[in-house]
Amino acid sequence: MIRFSLKKASQLLGKQFQAFSTQQNLIEIFIDDVPHKVDPSATIFQACYSAGVIIPRFCYHERLAVAGNCRMCLVEVEKSPKPVAACAAQVAPGMRILTKSEKTRIARGGVMEFMLANHPLDCPICDQGGECDLQDISEQYGYGDSRHNEYKRAVEDKNFGPLVATSMNRCIHCTRCIRFSDEYAGVTELGTSGRGRNTEIGTYIDKMITSELQGNLADICPVGALTNGPYAFTSRPWELKSYDSVDVFDTIIPLIQIDTRGAEIMRVLPRIHEEVNEEWLNDKSRQAFDGLKKQRLTLPLARDAQGNFADLYxxxxxxxxxxxxxxxxxxxxxxxxxxxxxxxxxxxxxxxxxxxxxxxxxxxxxxxxxxDADFRANYLFNSRITGIEEADVLLLVGTNPKIESPLLNSRILRATRKNNLKVFLIGPANDLTYNYVHLGNNASILDEIANGTHPFAARLKSAKLPMILTGAGVLERVDGNAIHNALKKIAQNSPVINAQQGWNGFNLLHKDVGRINALELGITxxxxxxxxxxxxxxxxxxxxxxxxxxxxxxxxxxxxxxxxxxxxxxxxxxxxxxxxxxxxxxxxxxxxxxxxxxxxxxxxxxxxxxxxxxxxxxxxxxxxxxxxxxxxxxxxxxxxxxxKYDYIESSVLGQVALKPESSKQTISATPFRDLIDNFYMTDAISRQSVTMAKCSTAFNPHKFSTFKQL
Structure with missing residues (x-):
């Protein structure tokens, strides 16, 4: 399971610190009496991992904000009166760090003793067994006997929905789930209440988590408090055989790992790809696989004169x-x-x-x-997904990335917080998990922006690296050609197309991969x-x-x-x-x-x-x-x-392709509509999925499972 084993953590941190070796202002520190050159902005934890020294942790996660509340990463620092939390302390010139000293071992052992004081003896029945960070670390730092004789605390399990099963007695309060929900999912529903032994993690008011990325909570939980609900009690990790593949439900095509037992698929997990899905996966891509074996066609069928089907060889x-x-x-x-x-x-x-x-x-x-399939720049996400992190202005046209591509929406969320990305929307005013300026829901606004009569036209021209993201459903309208031409004109009249900086911010978000495949093969x-x-x-x-x-x-x-x-x-x-x-x-x-x-x-x-x-x-x-x-x-x-697998062929004719075509068609005043009614049931596979049916009932009880006609 993608739960950041020490090997995977080392791989990720190694990538993060490749840039450090090229910088000139490195400082020298000593880790276990061995000198190392590190970046002065690094923490002790990062410096140790870049040097190949492994430090145990629970609350620290490479992609989340530092919490520093598990204290498992304590190390001894020379001249420091007590052990220091490596994840939250910055390195200093000449610092001497001891990760294998007796003082460090005792400190970590004490932390582990406190964690196990209230942890239930659930290992034989816990779904996390075999993939549990607590199991692995306690094997090295745990004591044979406990000095705590008090009764273990008892915490009521929470109902987070059909995708995440809870056993809150096992929770060690690392707060990874809280930080992920806020920073990546964009929902602030999870938090802590109480103090000391009475501390609990939950939604305070009893409710389910409403996020299309909530399945990742089970991945980042270092213990068995949050587990994969549909997978619970079905198999053990050592029984499974893993295959590397990709997901086709989401058009950004995240990388996935498919675990099977015999001929049956047991679970789907994300794989790490920094430029696509990082290490996350949306809930439909993760759980809709059970629809693969429901209502399958297994024999050729022919319709007779009465309208009934009969088997054929x-x-x-x-x-x-x-x-x-x-x-x-x-x-x-x-x-x-x-x-x-x-x-x-x-x-x-x-x-x-x-x-x-x-x-x-x-x-x-x-x-x-x-x-038209003749010019790839007309129908691709030209700036690439990572371009969201570079843009300073984003115009969303007739799209709701929160349900059309939740992983892409997560990138936009973090760009608004870290890079001060400003988002503007033309379309239905949906909750996108981040703040945006709603310009209206009238397609004719695009003509005003293209002609320079709309106030946003000036804002777009003053941007350094602006981006336009259009939903594919927009082009299926009767006035789709006119909308496409207006978007091209906007791109040409603003820095959306900037040849000097190699920037092409004209992007299209498709709803299915079959259309992209056909266009790439030259089929119009x-x-x-x-x-x-x-x-x-x-x-x-x-x-x-x-x-x-x-x-x-x-x-x-x-x-x-x-x-x-x-x-x-x-x-x-x-x-x-x-x-x-x-x-x-x-x-x-x-x-x-x-x-x-x-x-x-x-x-x-x-x-x-x-x-x-x-x-x-x-x-x-x-x-x-x-x-x-x-x-x-x-x-x-x-x-x-x-x-050329895992490669993007550049569109060298981008500017030429984006020139507006001559057309007498005009944009109608018909407002944009949401393309997807129900995120959990959008295709033949997910509509047959029992898990997706449960999610649809729990999160969208009054919506239908279909694409809307535009």
């Missing part, structure tokens, strides 16, 4: 689909790309349609054509004027409109769940999910990542590209690849940068 299903494709003209075939479609599947679909002389693709559920949404007679839905389960699919059209659905897309289907071909295949995905900032095959798909289901490959052979136009490696060679022909 794979050869019969492929033969039926091939006959339909061969019976129509190429211009009458349309391929619709879904929200979780990987690059391999999209390439196979593109090549198959091209064999029939069709280039009709839809990469949204709505029929409004937007986003287009349809012929001829009504389609065959529609291929590649994992499409959101924003499907009945009027976009003619009643007489034959619909082939390739997907993993019997969700919305299956309702329109005449033929269903069961596919694989992101944990059941090796797939290539591109994040909203253009970073290429790959998922890993963690568990085989259910019996009868196949990888999407394999289904399309088999279909092409039955049609007599076999695609020229038989393995994953060959598919990726084909991807390299279309977009070579998609084989």
């Amino acid at each position: 794979w050869p019969d299903a492929i033969q039926q689909a091939a006959k339909k494709l061969q019976s129509v003209k190429g211009e009458e075939i349309v391929g619709v790309i879904g929200e979780f479609a990987d690059c391999e599947s999209i390439v196979a679909l593109k090549d198959l349609l091209n064999r029939f002389d069709s280039d009709n693709f839809e990469i949204r559920g709505t029929g409004v054509p937007q986003l 949404a287009r349809r012929s004027s001829v009504p389609p007679k065959v529609v291929i839905l590649l994992g499409v389960d959101n924003n499907l409109n009945a009027q976009d699919i003619p009643k007489d059209a034959f619909v082939i659905y390739i997907g993993s769940h019997g969700d919305e897309g299956a309702y329109y289907a005449d033929l269903i071909l069961p596919g694989a999910t992101y944990t059941e295949k090796n797939g290539t995905y591109v994040s909203t900032e253009g970073r290429v990542q790959t998922t890993k095959l963690v568990a085989l798909p259910p019996s009868g289901a196949k990888s999407d590209w394999e289904i399309l490959r088999a279909l092409s052979e039955e049609c007599g136009c076999a695609l020229p690849y038989d393995s994953l490696e060959e598919v990726r060679y084909r991807i390299a022909e279309l977009a070579p940068h998609l084989l």
Whole structure:
């Protein structure tokens, strides 16, 4: 579990202190009589870790503010009358620090004795067993006998919601959960009450924690007071096998670790990536995996004349689909790309349609054509996620990053506090966990800013590194082209585009990775004027409109769940999910990542590209690849940068691409609307998740689980 073992802490601190060795004003200190050069702004704790000396701690966390209340990091400092808390004391020239002296050992042992005085003997039944910092540190510093004979205190457990299970008797008051909630989640619901033995951590007024990042509380808790609720009592860490993969629910594509026992996924945890998700994960990405095994499609299905589905053998299903494709003209075939479609599947679909002389693709559920794939700067998060930490002005247009990308919103929150980032919003006035200036909810305000008649235009021009962040749902409006052009004009007339400083603050936040993958492969949404007679839905389960699919059209659905897309289907071909295949995905900032095959798909289901490959052979136009490696060679022909994993290919034509296009369309006065009704249930997988259903009931009891139509 990402609980900052000593090895992981050393890796993180090593990165933080790489800059120290390049500075000229280093000072010399002595750690256990060994001289070391360190930065004068470092604490004793940081200096020791940079020197490879490990110091135990509970309350200290590399990303949180220093609390200094556990005292486990006590060290002996020469000429100091008593041990010093290493996490809160700054180094000084010539300082002599002793981390292995007898005085240090006794001090730490005393702290450990006080901690264990009230800690229950729960190790055999505690979910933290095997991953507990208290267990590990007490093994070295704990005494064999305790001198405390008093009864252990008893604290009532709290109800934080369905994601975080509590056992407050184990709490050691490190306050990591409080600091994380305030600094990263942006909610001030957690705090302490009482003093001494009566101290408790909770919400004071009995309530659940309302944050999309609350699952991280279980990760940072050093003991078993806060644990992963859905995972509780299901397995032990030594029973699990871990796989490194990425998450596709969030379009920034956080890195994750998937733990399995046999063929079953037991839990999902974050992995460290400083430029993307640091070490955090949103609750849907962490807990929606149980929807992977609910209501799965395991056999091909065909709709009969009465509207009922009947099972088919794979050869019969492929033969039926091939006959339909061969019976129509190429211009009458349309391929619709879904929200979780990987690059391999999209390439196979593109090549198959091209064999029939069709280039009709839809990469949204709505029929409004937007986003040209010719220029990447038009549809990417050009400043990168880390650019939020550099910007001084941020304009949010028609987006709610708190529920569209909670990890991205957390970055904005910290930038407002640490870098004095000023946030302005055009759209619904939602709670974003930080202060912002609401400019209104009228799309025509963008025209005023572009023409320089709005007061914010002057504020934007005076900024050094301003940024515009637009929600992808904005461009799905009927006036999406006009809005896009207005945003481009604003970017060109202000330092949002600053070539001298290499700054491009024109950013788009996508809602699904399938659209990004299609655009990166050069696929732009287009349809012929001829009504389609065959529609291929590649994992499409959101924003499907009945009027976009003619009643007489034959619909082939390739997907993993019997969700919305299956309702329109005449033929269903069961596919694989992101944990059941090796797939290539591109994040909203253009970073290429790959998922890993963690568990085989259910019996009868196949990888999407394999289904399309088999279909092409039955049609007599076999695609020229038989393995994953060959598919990726084909991807390299279309977009070579998609084989550069964990890398962002720069958009050298950014300024040219952002020039407004000639258009007679005007922006309507229709206000922006929230894209997502319910954060916990937005797609085919999360809608089948029992855990997400519990969260939806607990946190959004009056909302529906769907995307709103714009």
